[in-house]
Amino acid sequence: MLLVTWNTQWCCGLDKVVSPRRIVEGARALGDFDVLCLQEIAVNYPALAGGxxxxxxxxxxxxxxxFQFFYGPAVDEFTAAGRQQFGNLIATRLPVKQVRHHPLPWPADEGVRSMPRMCTVVTVADPRLGPVRVMTTHLEFFSKPQRMAQARALHALHAEAVGQAKAPPAPSSDGSPFQSKAHTGxxxxxxxxxxxxxxPEYGLLTQAAGRSTLHDAWAALHGAAPQPPTFLVHDRTYxxxxxxxxxxxxxxxxRGRVKRTAVDGATQVSDHQPVLVELG
Structure with missing residues (x-):
């Protein structure tokens, strides 16, 4: 399974050109992906993208x-411009078993700029790996308490799914919403x-919790060698x-199935750099 993840900055390059096509072309330049996870995808925000x-x-x-598409807008609001949405998107050509969207915590942090955040989860069936939950998210930039709460929630979501896989509900084939799901750890x-x-939020995400532990794919392959930068590479606004x-x-x-990792440090069609991971 080849996966690319990218914060697209609403598909806006450093040249201020908004182009979903350039995002797709940039992701394809990294590899022939099976799963594409994009953050900051916008609908009807004239001030940001495309009119x-x-x-x-x-x-x-x-x-x-x-490809099948699954859009998880963290922000879904109605304004004078009409309905506006902003969030994460997963596109995949693998068979899909289940889709879930999890709003992440948004605790009060008075006077600090922030917005709602979401984790979109698509369980795919890979012919070599079996069922895999692909989870994509974008945590709060400005508020550290919110970001910590969101990291804690992500850790809990994974632990919950692992628990379901170990101790699944009663099986059902009645065709109702109770029918058996594709549970996987x-x-x-x-x-x-x-x-x-x-x-500390990184430490929390990778905190040992039995078989629910999450591991940094880059570190799994490269050990202590630092991952190349993915933000503030070509623009130092933030x-x-x-x-x-x-x-x-x-x-x-x-963890032992990570075969390749890569970061495209050259592209400037977003203010972030895309990351590729190959699992085999």
Whole structure:
């Protein structure tokens, strides 16, 4: 399974050109992906992207025939501009077993700029790996308490799914919503976490919890060698030095299946760099 994750900055390059096509082309340049996880995908935000009514999930769907699309807007609001949405998207050409969208905690942090955050989960059936939960998210940038609460929630979501896989509900084949689901302990958690590997939130995400432990895919393959930076590489608007804050974490059973990792440090069609992980 080849997966690419990318914070697209609403498909806006450093040249201020908004182009979903360039995002797809950039992701394909990294590899012939089976799963594409994108953060900051916008619908009808004229101030950000493409003018009134600009529907980026629809545009991306046209660019990737043969893929199924699952959009998880963390922000879904009605304003004078109409309905506006902003969030994460997973596109895959693998068979899909289940889809879930989990709003993440948004505790009060008075006077600090913030917005709602979401984790979108798509369970795919890989012919070699079996069922895998692909989880993509984008944590809060400005509020550290919110980001910590969101990291804690992600850890709990994975632990809950592992528990379901170990002790599944009663089987059912009655065709109702109670029918048996594809429970699996194997997962990939990816996205823009707005934190670095020395932050306590990173430690929480990778905290040992039996078989529910998540491991940094880059570290699984490269040990202590630092991941190349994925943010502030070509533009320093939000900080003085490049950092790695876009990660791919894998479950215990996939840790030894990480075959390749890569970061495209050259592209400037977003203010983040895309990350590729190959599992085999």
């Amino acid at each position: 009134p009514g600009h529907d980026q999930p629809a545009l991306l769907r046209e660019l990737l025939p043969g 194997e997962a990939v958690l990816c996205g823009d976490f707005n934190l670095v590997a020395t932050d 900080g003085p030095v490049p950092i790695a804050c876009d990660f791919v974490f894998v479950s215990e059973g996939l």
